[in-house]
Structure formats: C-alpha cells, structure tokens
Amino acid sequence: MAKINTAEELEKLKEEYRQKDEEWDCVINFCGGTACQGSGAQKVLNALKNKLADIEDNMDIELRVTGCHGFCEQGPLAVIQPQDLLYVNITEDDVEQIIEKTVLNNEEIEDLFYNEAEKEDKIKSDKEIPFYKNQERIVFENNGVIDATSVEDYIAEGGYSALSRALSEFTPREVIEEVKESGLKGRGGAGFPAGVKWEICYDREADLKYIICNAYEGDLGRSLLEGNPHLIIEGMIIGGYAIGASRGFIYVRTEYPIAVDHTHRALDQARELGFLGEDIFGSGFDFDLEVRRGAGAFVAGEETALMHSIEGKRGMPTQRPPFPAERGLWGNPTNINNVETWANVPYIINRGAEWFSSIGTENSTGTKVFSLEGKINNTGLIEVPMGITLREIIFDIGGGIPEGKEFKAVQTGGPSGGCIPAELLDLEVDFEKLEEANSMMGSGGMVVMDEDTCMVDVAKYFMQFLEDESCGKCPPCRVGVPKMLEILDRITNGNGGPEDLEKLADLGDTVKNSSLCGLGQTAANPVLSTLEHFKNEYEEHIYDKACQALVCEDLLYYNIIEEECRSCDQCKQACPVDTIVGTPGEDPYYIVDEGCIRCGSCIEACPFDAIEMKPGQKEN
Amino acid sequence: MDFKKVDEIIARHRGKAEEKIPPLIPILQDIQDEYGWLPEQAFVKTSRQLDIPLVNLYGVATFYNEFRLKPIGNYHISVCMGTACHVQGAPRILSELERKLEIADGEITPDEKYSLETSSCFGCCAIAPAIMVNGEYHGKMDKKKVDELLENIEQEKEDEKVKQNG
Ligand SMILES: Cc1cc2nc3c(=O)[nH]c(=O)nc-3n(C[C@H](O)[C@H](O)[C@H](O)COP(=O)(O)O)c2cc1C
Numbered sequence: 091m092a093k094i095n096t097a098e099e100l101e102k103l104k105e106e107y108r109q110k111d112e113e114w115d116c117v118i119n120f121c122g123g124t125a126c127q128g129s130g131a132q133k134v135l136n137a138l139k140n141k142l143a144d145i146e147d148n149m150d151i152e153l154r155v156t157g158c159h160g161f162c163e164q165g166p167l168a169v170i171q172p173q174d175l176l177y178v179n180i181t182e183d184d185v186e187q188i189i190e191k192t193v194l195n196n197e198e199i200e201d202l203f204y205n206e207a208e209k210e211d212k213i214k215s216d217k218e219i220p221f222y223k224n225q226e227r228i229v230f231e232n233n234g235v236i237d238a239t240s241v242e243d244y245i246a247e248g249g250y251s252a253l254s255r256a257l258s259e260f261t262p263r264e265v266i267e268e269v270k271e272s273g274l275k276g277r278g279g280a281g282f283p284a285g286v287k288w289e290i291c292y293d294r295e296a297d298l299k300y301i302i303c304n305a306y307e308g309d310l311g312r313s314l315l316e317g318n319p320h321l322i323i324e325g326m327i328i329g330g331y332a333i334g335a336s337r338g339f340i341y342v343r344t345e346y347p348i349a350v351d352h353t354h355r356a357l358d359q360a361r362e363l364g365f366l367g368e369d370i371f372g373s374g375f376d377f378d379l380e381v382r383r384g385a386g387a388f389v390a391g392e393e394t395a396l397m398h399s400i401e402g403k404r405g406m407p408t409q410r411p412p413f414p415a416e417r418g419l420w421g422n423p424t425n426i427n428n429v430e431t432w433a434n435v436p437y438i439i440n441r442g443a444e445w446f447s448s449i450g451t452e453n454s455t456g457t458k459v460f461s462l463e464g465k466i467n468n469t470g471l472i473e474v475p476m477g478i479t480l481r482e483i484i485f486d487i488g489g490g491i492p493e494g495k496e497f498k499a500v501q502t503g504g505p506s507g508g509c510i511p512a513e514l515l516d517l518e519v520d521f522e523k524l525e526e527a528n529s530m531m532g533s534g535g536m537v538v539m540d541e542d543t544c545m546v547d548v549a550k551y552f553m554q555f556l557e558d559e560s561c562g563k564c565p566p567c568r569v570g571v572p573k574m575l576e577i578l579d580r581i582t583n584g585n586g587g588p589e590d591l592e593k594l595a596d597l598g599d600t601v602k603n604s605s606l607c608g609l610g611q612t613a614a615n616p617v618l619s620t621l622e623h624f625k626n627e628y629e630e631h632i633y634d635k636a637c638q639a640l641v642c643e644d645l646l647y648y649n650i651i652e653e654e655c656r657s658c659d660q661c662k663q664a665c666p667v668d669t670i671v672g673t674p675g676e677d678p679y680y681i682v683d684e685g686c687i688r689c690g691s692c693i694e695a696c697p698f699d700a701i702e703m704k705p706g707q708k709e710n
Numbered sequence: 711m712d713f714k715k716v717d718e719i720i721a722r723h724r725g726k727a728e729e730k731i732p733p734l735i736p737i738l739q740d741i742q743d744e745y746g747w748l749p750e751q752a753f754v755k756t757s758r759q760l761d762i763p764l765v766n767l768y769g770v771a772t773f774y775n776e777f778r779l780k781p782i783g784n785y786h787i788s789v790c791m792g793t794a795c796h797v798q799g800a801p802r803i804l805s806e807l808e809r810k811l812e813i814a815d816g817e818i819t820p821d822e823k824y825s826l827e828t829s830s831c832f833g834c835c836a837i838a839p840a841i842m843v844n845g846e847y848h849g850k851m852d853k854k855k856v857d858e859l860l861e862n863i864e865q866e867k868e869d870e871k872v873k874q875n876g
C-alpha cells in the first residue's frame with residue numbers, strides 16, 4: 091500500500107473500497123469478539139470457512155470476522171447482508187443450512203432468529219430488537235460491521251477523514267477549542283473535561299511530549315481495540331497533533347490477547363499508509379505510537395502508576411501534583427486519556443462540537459458505553475446517550491432480570507464504585523448523578539444484582555479485591571482495607587457483633603479521606619454504599635446469623651425435605667465428604683451439617699428436587 | 711533449559727528502544743511468553759545485561775499479577791474472579807476445580823499436567839462465569855461443564871497416548 095499524502099487520495103481510496111464492498115452478493119458479518127469465542131464461535135467460524143470453500147458457485151460471498159456486536163449474551167452470532175438477518179446462538183450444526191438456505195437461496199431460518207425472553211415473537215433484524223433499538227451508537231457504530239484487521243474496511247466507512255480534516259483545516263489550537271466546546275469529558279473515571287486537559291499540556295513548552303491511551307481495564311476498551319482499533323489510533327493522532335506530542339503509547343491488558351494483536355496490526359497498517367510516522371498527510375507533523383501490555387495490576391490503571399509501569403517500574407501511584415501534563419513519562423509533559431475518550435475525538439472533528447453537545451445532558455455530553463453484566467437477560471455492551479435512566483437501561487435494553495426474579499441493585503463504577511438500589515432506578519445516568527448516588531461512572535461496568543445476590547458478600551468481594559490490589563504504599567489503604575475486610579469476614583462467618591457496623595463506617599471514612607491515590611480514596615465505596623442502602627442485610631447476618639440470599643456459606647445449611655425424599659441414595663453417592671446418612675429404600679436421608687462443605691453436589695444429583703438450601707443455622 | 715532466547719529477546723528490545731533503558735516489562739513479558747514463566751536463570755541474565763539489580767527485577771516481577779515465578783502445567787486453567795463472574799458463581803467454579811485437581815489457586819499438580827490460577831477480569835463479563843484453558847475461553851460455566859471439560863481433557867490425553875504408541 092502506498093503512502094497517502096492528501097485528502098483527495100484518501101477520498102479516492104475510500105470510493106474504491108466502497109465500490110468493492112458493494113460488489114459482494116452476500117456478506118456474513120460474523121462476530122469474532124472474546125465473549126462469542128467463549129461461547130464457541132471459533133468452531134462455528136471454522137465450519138463456515140470449510141463450507142464456503144466447498145461451494146462452487148459464482149456468487150461473491152464475503153465472510154467478515156468483526157468485533158463485538160454488543161449482544162454477547164446471544165453469541166455466537168452473525169448478521170447476514172443484504173437480507174439484514176441477525177442469527178443468534180449459532181452452532182456448528184447450523185452452518186450447513188445457513189449457507190444452503192440463506193446465503194445461496196435467500197431463505198430465512200426462523201430457528202436462528204432472536205427470541206426475546208418470555209416472549210413468543212421471534213425477531214429477524216437487529217434493528218427491530220429492543221436491545222439495539224433503544225441504544226444510540228457512535229463510537230461503537232462500526233464495531234460489528236468492519237473487519238478489525240482490514241484498514242480498507244475502516245477507510246470505506248470514512249476512516250481517517252477526521253485526521254485529514256484536522257491536519258488540513260484546523261490549527262492545533264482550533265482542535266483543542268472544538269474538543270472543549272463539545273463538552274467531552276474523560277470516560278476513564280473522574281470525568282475531567284478532555285479539551286481542558288489537552289490545553290494544559292499544549293501550553294507546556296517542551297521538546298518531547300507524550301500521549302497515552304488508557305485501555306487498561308474493561309470490556310469496552312477491549313472491544314474497541316479488538317473491533318475497531320483504527321478509531322482509537324485516529325483519535326490519538328489528532329490528539330497528538332493538538333497537543334504537540336510526537337510519541338504515544340496504547341496501554342492495554344495482556345489478558346486481552348486479541349485486542350493486543352489487532353492493535354499491533356492496525357499500527358503497522360497505519361504506518362504503511364503514512365498516518366503514522368513522519369510528515370503525516372504532508373503536514374510536517376511527525377507522530378508514532380506503540381503498544382504496551384499492562385501486566386496485571388489494577389492500580390496500574392491509575393495514571394501516575396501507569397506511567398511508572400511504562401517506564402519499567404512497579405506500578406505504584408505517586409502524589410499529584412505534579413500532574414502528568416507537568417511531569418509525565420520520563421519527566422516529559424504527558425496527556426493521558428481513556429480509550430473511549432479517544433474514540434470520540436474523530437467524530438467530534440468530523441461532525442462538529444455542536445452535534446456532539448446536542449447528545450446527552452447539559453453537563454455530560456455525548457454517549458457512554460456500558461458493559462451490562464450479572465443478573466440481567468441481555469448481557470453485553472451497550473452505548474446510550476448520557477441522561478438515560480437506569481430503568482431504561484436495565485429493563486428496556488437489558489430486558490430485565492432472568493427467571494422473573496426481583497431486581498435488587500446495580501453496581502456501577504468498577505471495584506470502587508457503589509451499589510444503587512431499586513428506589514433510585516429512575517436516576518438519570520451522568521457523571522454528576524452517579525456521584526450524588528455515592529457511586530461513579532468508572533470505566534462503565536454495570537453489574538446487575540437480584541434477590542439471590544448477598545450485598546454483604548458483594549462488599550466483602552470488593553474489599554478482598556482491593557486488599558489484593560492495594561500497592562501498599564500508603565498506610566490508610568494498606569492497613570485500613572484489610573481491617574475492613576476482617577470485619578466483613580467476621581460478619582459473613584456469623585461472628586459479627588452489633589458494634590461492627592459503626593466500626594466499618596468509621597474506618598471507611600478514614601480510608602476515604604486519607605489515602606494517597608484514587609484506589610484508596612474510593613476503596614470504601616462498596617461498603618459505605620451497601621451500608622447506606624442495604625443495612626438490613628448486614629443486620630440479618632449479625633443478629634439472625636442468616637444469609638437470606640443463600641450465598642454466605644456459614645449462614646445457610648443444606649436440608650433434605652423429608653416428604654420429597656425417596657431414599658434413592660443418589661445424593662449420598664454424589665457427596666464428596668460422606669456427610670449424608672441413609673439406607674436405600676428406607677427412611678428419608680439427612681445431612682450431618684458439621685461435615686458439609688456446601689459444594690452443591692447433592693442438589694445437582696437429586697432427581698426429585700428434595701434438597702434445598704435454607705438461610706440460618708441448622709437446629710439439631 | 712536453554713536460555714539463549716533470553717539474549718535474543720533483550721537484543722531485540724535494545725534494538726528498538728528509543729529511551730535510554732530498554733523497556734523492562736515488555737522484556738519480562740516476552741520471556742514469560744517464551745517459557746511460560748520466569749525461571750531464575752532468566753532473571754539473572756536480564757539483571758546482568760540491563761544492569762538492573764536483581765532485587766529490583768524481583769520487585770517488579772512480584773508486583774504484577776501476570777508474572778509467574780513457578781512453571782505452569784500442560785493444561786493451564788485460569789478462573790476469572792471479576793465482579794460479574796463473582797455474582798454468577800465463580801467461587802464455586804474455583805472450588806470445584808480445586809477439589810477435582812487437588813491443587814489450590816497458584817499451584818501445579820505434582821505430575822505437572824495441570825496448573826490453576828485466578829485472574830481479576832477477562833473482560834468478557836457477558837458470558838460469566840468464565841474460565842480459560844491454555845488461552846481458550848469457556849463461558850457460562852457451571853459445575854457440570856467443569857466436570858465435562860476435565861473429562862474431555864483426560865480423553866484428549868488418552869487419545870494422544872494411543873496415537874504416540876501406535
Ligand atoms: C485505581 C485506579 C484505577 C484506574 N483504572 C483506570 C482504567 O482502567 N482505565 C482508565 O481509563 N482510567 C483508569 N483510572 C483513571 C486514570 O487515573 C485517569 O484518570 C484516566 O485514565 C484519565 O482519562 P480520562 O480523562 O479520559 O478519563 C484509574 C484510576 C484509579 C485511581
């Protein structure tokens with residue numbers, strides 16, 4: 091591929107690729123995202139390839155492996171064009187008929203249509219499905235449509251035109267003004283206005299400046315880099331131009347191997363086409379990017395820690411100021427933004443600040459990508475305008491809670507976010523409102539919890555995680571978090587006392603107010619927010635020694651229902667610790683609680699549903 | 711074990727590093743990619759060549775969860791302990807694996823066939839609870855699927871033995 095030097099050359103290339111795209115008789119947009127891989131997509135893909143290789147037909151069929159479509163719960167999935175059919179839960183056995191019927195003979199396969207939970211109707215096009223219909227997709231728009239390893243696909247969708255525009259029509263100052271005017275706030279947690287941050291770095295005089303893309307944590311960063319890496323790269327080059335940086339890093343987790351691989355490939359392509367390197371678009375601007383794999387430490391997502399990690403040191407945070415814009419990588423001015431922040435930049439340049447700020451709320455403009463997880467029907471990745479209510483997200487898009495269970499809470503903001511209860515379902519989601527509800531935006535996780543989730547256990551889970559991940563530098567976090575965990579352990583073991591709740595709240599306040607970095611400062615959130623909204627659960631654990639959600643193993647027991655037991659001996663045979671007593675065909679069996687390890691083998695083995703878990707302590 | 715690869719890795723990074731010091735973490739990552747873990751000899755070599763005290767290397771390697779100071783088994787199983795996986799029952803998946811393999815998180819079976827570790831998040835929360843076997847994702851796990859998976863691996867091993875002997 092030859093280097094592209096002008097906007098006209100880019101436009102010509104785009105037309106060429108567009109044309110080529112239109113010549114296909116059929117395109118299968120098959121999701122190659124990680125979640126679909128986990129549901130067996132690779133086997134289906136291999137079968138598709140084999141089958142396509144076999145057919146001798148004069149049709150032009152393109153099998154395009156795309157990034158995540160968002161609807162991961164229904165994977166493996168594919169959208170077939172031009173019929174615009176969404177097929178979900180595809181297995182190897184379906185491949186034959188997909189090709190024979192749909193691709194070659196234009197027939198629809200109703201069995202592969204999406205079926206909304208507890209509803210009769212099957213829906214054949216993604217545009218009709220509530221999950222997609224209620225979203226507003228900008229940064230995620232092209233994820234399920236293009237092949238991430240093909241720069242042609244990206245260019246055909248208008249890729250790199252924002253870069254070309256920025257370099258030819260905007261001065262660096264004007265780019266910054268545009269981003270400021272758009273109101274774009276950092277998507278990585280704190281919500282600091284991106285344009286303002288850029289300006290601070292722009293104003294520093296230095297020979298060498300860096301920019302960094304923080305794609306450390308989260309489904310979204312992974313999905314974007316897996317599915318549309320050029321978008322991030324384009325955003326970063328524009329940012330580099332605005333700030334006056336000549337080098338940059340994309341910091342992504344090792345645990346996301348597909349994202350790492352696709353980003354590497356995209357960088358090579360961008361270099362080949364001259365979007366990276368020297369004299370980009372003949373503008374005299376030089377810039378290059380490198381991938382750095384984060385080595386697995388949550389705190390290394392914090393900006394100062396991340397920079398230490400790139401420098402090859404332990405990823406421990408340091409005091410700010412100095413801020414990265416003053417003293418960043420190897421002492422040079424550095425601008426760091428979250429991956430989703432960068433992804434918005436090309437759109438702002440192409441469509442304008444006014445367009446961008448017309449989406450969302452007054453103080454939080456644009457859209458936000460969330461990863462819907464946990465006890466919800468439609469798990470996956472969604473993009474919605476800021477200001478949408480939690481209710482709309484969870485019930486309209488997410489399709490509500492499975493098995494008719496009761497919604498209990500939604501946890502937002504990652505490990506140091508908070509749990510928002512049902513009373514606040516009408517909360518409009520933006521930076522300010524989430525903070526008012528004692529939670530935060532974080533990098534966009536939304537974990538839905540239902541009646542089977544124990545909130546004390548959830549708090550304990552987060553404290554365990556944060557204890558592991560605390561870097562150990564400052565005492566409030568290093569000592570305070572384990573102390574809080576100790577109390578939570580006690581409560582969930584059945585040894586909690588009435589004074590423990592006050593102690594927790596006290597300690598939480600101290601850790602929050604005196605820790606060095608964001609990790610410690612927010613570490614108490616999971617405990618404080620569950621204490622605020624779910625105090626009754628803590629009290630049940632302490633006073634009744636019972637876990638109503640049947641999660642805390644010391645506060646529940648296994649019980650054989652006498653009336654249901656047919657003495658078939660299945661449970662006894664399944665029990666790995668021989669703690670079930672009985673003789674086949676005789677009296678109902680029973681469980682000796684002392685030996686029981688709560689493994690659940692007996693419940694699974696029982697053909698008569700005669701074994702149950704009960705909250706509280708067994709009375710013998 | 712042959713440690714020539716370590717020299718190659720360091721030379722490769724030295725070649726492209728624009729900063730004064732070659733990037734330490736990518737070097738350790740590449741060594742681990744090569745050997746599956748960080749053997750002591752590799753540490754010593756890296757320390758000498760980069761002129762970084764061994765203690766600092768050790769500090770970096772033990773700070774990040776990714777680095778392993780113990781070898782892994784032929785089948786390396788990683789269990790996601792992220793939030794979504796937690797609420798969907800990851801702890802039970804882990805204890806099932808621990809019970810079946812008779813090793814704890816971070817350990818390797820005496821015959822070096824299996825090793826087990828936990829991860830903070832795979833980033834595919836939609837298919838929670840998830841585990842990974844030699845880099846391959848398996849989603850929506852439950853006890854039954856864990857048992858099946860282990861049986862399949864055993865079967866695979868049997869098949870291989872037959873192939874080798876025949
Ligand atoms: C413990 C901790 C972990 C963090 N992890 C991430 C992360 O994974 N991704 C991210 O973009 N920001 C993370 N941040 C926030 C970063 O420090 C930084 O504010 C952000 O990358 C700036 O980008 P933005 O202005 O575009 O939001 C983390 C902060 C803390 C305190």
Ligand code: FES
Pocket residue numbers: 121122123124125126127157158159160161162163165167470
């Ligand atoms: S990974 Fe396939 S839809 Fe998300």
